[in-house]
Amino acid sequence: MIVEDEFLIRMDAVDMICNAGFKTYEASSADQAIQLMDQHRDIGILFTDIDMPGSMDGLKLAAYVRDRWPPVVIIVASGASGVDHMMLPTGASFFSKPYQTSLISQTLRDIAGRYV
Template sequence: MPRDQSRPVVLIVEDEPLIRMEAVDMIEEVGFRTFDVGSADPAISLMEAHDDIGILFTDIDMPGSMDGLKLAAYVRKRWPTVSIVIASGAVDVETLDLPEGAYFFPKPYPTDQIARALEKVSDRCG
């Protein structure tokens, strides 16, 4: 599917390169443009440099200065209009302190559910 220039860009933050490539492919296949990085620090740098990023798609368990939950909380506070999608295979969603309005998906990624969630948040952004 061609990438829709009117949609917000999705920033994918995942430390495992193969999983990150799979996420990029999945999200680009449903028509979104993407940036991808392996940890929170470069994610924040990209957010500061690109005001077209409208969706953060992040893993939870990552190396670096903050994990995905802390990154999500930081993004929610600093860029409150950015939609947040969190995915993880190692946690129980019941115990998570998700930012308000964030979506959570277990790994392996439920591609069709994530695509629907991205469509929904994209509609809200536009």
């Protein structure tokens, strides 16, 4: 699941993750992401931006997902400086924007390898 409010950044992330061999769902807000996660039980990874409009930002979404769907792997990305890793849910990964596509792809393959 890719959650990003900026359309072009979201499309780049979808392309990156599809090219790494993963099925993707996409959402432009945390509210939309939660609806999709309720509908699609096959979502195993959340890749979210922090700054988004709506009822919650990406950090609150990550905490919500960790509480509601504990097995989901969480990856948080942001261009904001000063993100404290203590703000992330247990086990979540953080990548600064702009991130290297190859690094994200490798991280996703590593995650998938743990579940094979």
